[in-house]
Amino acid sequence: MATPRHEPVRTCVGCRGEAGKPGLIRIVRRAAGGAEIDSTGSAAGRGAYLHADTTCVDLARKRKALDRALRTTIQPELWSELSPSPRRGEGRGEGDPQHP
Ligand SMILES: [Zn+2]
Numbered sequence: 776m777a778t779p780r781h782e783p784v785r786t787c788v789g790c791r792g793e794a795g796k797p798g799l800i801r802i803v804r805r806a807a808g809g810a811e812i813d814s815t816g817s818a819a820g821r822g823a824y825l826h827a828d829t830t831c832v833d834l835a836r837k838r839k840a841l842d843r844a845l846r847t848t849i850q851p852e853l854w855s856e857l858s859p860s861p862r863r864g865e866g867r868g869e870g871d872p873q874h875p
Pocket residue numbers: 787788789790791792825826828831
C-alpha cells in the first residue's frame with residue numbers, strides 16, 4: 776500500500792514540469808539581492824528549481840520566471856553560470872575531446 780510520504784514536488788521554473796529526481800539545480804535568493812546556485816541544495820532562503828538543461832534555463836530567463844519565483848532580479852552573472860555559452864573557448868588545439 777502507498778505510504779503517504781511527504782515528498783515535495785519540485786517544479787522547474789523553466790518548463791514548468793514537475794521534477795523530483797536529480798538533475799535539478801536549486802537557485803536560492805541571496806539576502807543582499809540577486810540569487811545564487813545552491814550547490815548544497817539546503818541553503819536557507821527562498822529557492823527555485825531549474826532543470827540542468829539549457830532549454831529550461833533559457834526559458835526561465837526569457838520569461839523572467841526565476842526573477843518572479845524568487846522575487847528578485849537575477850543578475851546576469853548567474854545566467855552565465857547556469858548556461859555557459861557553448862561557444863566558449865573556441866581556441867583550437869585545446870584538448871579536443873574525441874569529436875565524432
Ligand atoms: Zn525544466
